[in-house]
Amino acid sequence: MNDTANNLEDRAWSAFELSDRAFEAVIFDCDGTLADTACIHYRAFRNALSEQDIALPADWYGERTGYSRAMIFDAIRADFHVKFDDAAIAHRAEQLYVDMIDDVAPVDPVAAIARRLYGSVPIAVASAGQRKIVEATLRSIGIEGLFDQIVTVEDVPHGKPEPDLFLLAAKKLGVAPRACLVFEDSDEGMEAAKRADMEAIDVRPVLTRTPEWQKRSFS
Template sequence: MSRYDKYEALIFDLDGTLLDSMPAHFAAWQQTATDFGFEVDESWYHSRGGSPTILTAQTLVKELGLAIEPQTLADHKTQSFKHLMEAHLEQLPFVEVAKRYAGKKPMAVGTGTLTDIAARMLEKSGLLHLFDHVVGADQVSAHKPAPDTFLHCAQLMNVSPEKCLVFEDAIFGIDAAAAAGMDVIDVRVTDVGLD
């Protein structure tokens, strides 16, 4: 019996949990920074893991004192990412959990990426068919570490939050799962454990 069997539904983060797309996100921020005449540091970027693009843009404008609308930065980064992402869609180990339970348990993706981009990433990597729902940053008003993304996933799957298990790779997401009253697996420090 797998440790996942006791849960009624599974929720997966996308970037860094199912797909190794973080290099493409960072490259898109680097391109945006170059185009607008500032710099982003990789360690700073990784500290923002799980944060939606618009929140990262707002933080950059504030921290660097940029005279740019955050939405302008966010839109530029999103367009850059669309061009870069297909070269950075390597599947990560916890995809095997999704494959094992597809069609057996309700499953959703809860991500800080916009829904249409997340769905495209999943489709390009051959994973979209595994999931019943994809909940992106545009579907909730409060983003991770707020619980809204995961609570919306649970609502769509018609499963109570305490019966859901979340797979995450970022502190914002781990905090969001805890705030939602869900158990969470930190994929950075846990083995897949399907045997």
């Protein structure tokens, strides 16, 4: 590992105050936490829906980036009074997302923490996304191999803010929920961690003051 990577890990460790925390395992959200995917997901949904003559405003989507796909679809129907086939839009959006996968960037401070923890404590991803997309995202930014477990919304009855994802990740890691530390970037994820009886770090305040973090741009 070069000096630049070491310095980033050291700065991230300090910024998240990890020296003062006790934990036996760490669980990371994916979208917005490990990977800066919001604009890519938005473009994929926007373009898929536009093929059905449905407009998806950027500011509307930006306020719901912690939502699962099912929640997004329900909200679109409720707010814009439109009809569409969930499976067809989801499939098309997945195709479009994969086509743009090279535009996904790591959230460097959080990815640096995952790299630092690799091999020292069990670490997992617990994401409200679909497994195919989550794994492709992690692979695209070069960190898929760091994680002992990857849990997605397809593995549980309920997504965030219910605790199911985090509880399953802890179970698969073989660590009690109370001994897990969570990294999250959404209100729904923070609530899910609370319901799972896990300590959680909201990465948003740290990222907004970290030079390496690039703000999302929906376009």
